[in-house]
Amino acid sequence: MPELRINGLPSSVDVDATVLDAAELVFVEIPTLCHLKELEPEASCMLCVVKNVATGELIPACSAKAIDGMEIDTECDEVQAARRDILNLLLSEHVGDCEAPCTRICPAHLDIPLMLREIELGNMESAAWIAKRDLAIPAILGHICPAPCEKGCRRAQVDEAIPIRDLHRDGGRACSPSAPPKSGKKVAVINSGAAGLSSAWKLCQLGYTCTVFDEAPRAGGTLRDHKTLPMAVLDAELEWLAGAGIEFKLGCTISLHTISEEFDGVVFAGTESSGIHFADAFYAEEHKLAVKAVANGKAAAIALDLFLKGEAPRSGDRFDSKVGKLRESELQELLKNCATDEQAGKPATHVGHPAAAGLSAQSEAGKCLHCDCRKPVSCKLRKYADRYDADQREFPADDRGRIQLIGHNESVVFEPGKCIKCGLCVKITKRAGEELGLAFVGRGFNTQVQVPFGGKLQDGLKVVARECVEVCPTGALVFRNAEVCLYH
Ligand code: SF4
Ligand code: SF4
Ligand code: SF4
Known part of the structure; x- marks a missing residue:
């Protein structure tokens, strides 16, 4: 039974255990993006690097075997710098906004696209709650705010900005007050x-x-x-x-x-x-x-x-991946997020969506391009970018990738620009015996996760869509409306 030390803490593990297993046993967290316990490790993201003190080497904790007598340092400056470089490289290829431009501009940080999704679905009470939660006085602001958010709205590049201020002014009344549980203070x-x-x-x-x-x-x-x-x-x-x-x-x-x-x-x-x-x-x-x-x-x-609570003060600014100005083709991709052709600015070809019933708030909300990411809270890439103070501009790409939405009219959406090619979804669809599943297609830099033989996303994810969305460490595979962002 190998006995080793993780940051000085003794850990004794089974013969086949890895350094990551040994660290877990003594409650030392090592960050990973491509690791899932029940799957064979690949060490493809390399974020789990730790230092073998005896040799001075940086080794991937998820695949390095725990060896008797090993001394491991998981957080020294060298390890932190290596993780930061790894994240900066991943982010240099990353195409996506963590936050929508309108939310960034709103000084009170209203989660605008989330509120609009709720309005569009007719969930007025839930939309009102989001407005109350973030703005405290959404109806008042609906009358007196100069609406800086609307000046940053990307929909203006298509026709007009979404009337965000009017929507929270009128919608903010739709929820009844409820008193949250009290702490006693x-x-x-x-x-x-x-x-x-x-x-x-x-x-x-x-x-x-x-x-x-x-x-x-x-x-x-x-x-x-x-x-x-x-x-x-x-x-x-x-x-x-x-x-x-x-x-x-x-x-x-x-x-x-x-x-x-x-x-x-x-x-x-x-x-x-x-x-x-x-x-x-x-x-x-x-x-x-x-x-x-x-x-x-x-x-x-x-x-x-x-x-x-006795906690240190912290800045409210989280890591925020930014795409910047959209190309025309990217605007067209985001227009796919609009539920109906009318909302997308095209002649209507079908009816049936709630907004088509002539409810104007729903119809206006339906024009939102949903520029935000659907995993702003659970994304591990964002979490570790925060923790290791990553900088997306450290390795600037000559020509950044393009925003692309696949499966936009299904419940699961795939954005290749946010995929870090960890391979977890590929392995999970294979393990589940999906008929088509997902696979790596292409070579080198051009490798992409795809449904083989040009299949649709829904054809590749007939059995384990939920599992794939849940294990995907980024916003590459998401449910259209699943994640609610709780800001502080
Ligand atoms: S995938 Fe993560 S890092 Fe990328 S935009 Fe979404 S939340 Fe941000
Ligand atoms: S289109 Fe929607 S998400 Fe994008 S900036 Fe406008 S309101 Fe915000
Ligand atoms: S889609 Fe998600 S789970 Fe699949 S390879 Fe890309 S990052 Fe990994």
């Missing part, structure tokens, strides 16, 4: 403008019992000064937030002493010029652009939450 938010409301709602979503204090007799702060905002809309949104469990204490001041006695934490939402300062408070700056104030409120709430 109490927090205070000082002031009830857009930043304060957003902080309070985020803290409420994170499980805190939240009280908003304001000297003014009515909540809303400077939102009440907006001439284009109907006060009934503001009042309805405040009522919704109160219904979700936020307590408002208006027309009163609160002392520092009371805060420290009664609350676990506090967010002060205001402007520098307000002259009021709370030591130890997390600060959410109000902004003349209400959507920026909402973003500031969310950020302060997240910072307070991390502080109260």
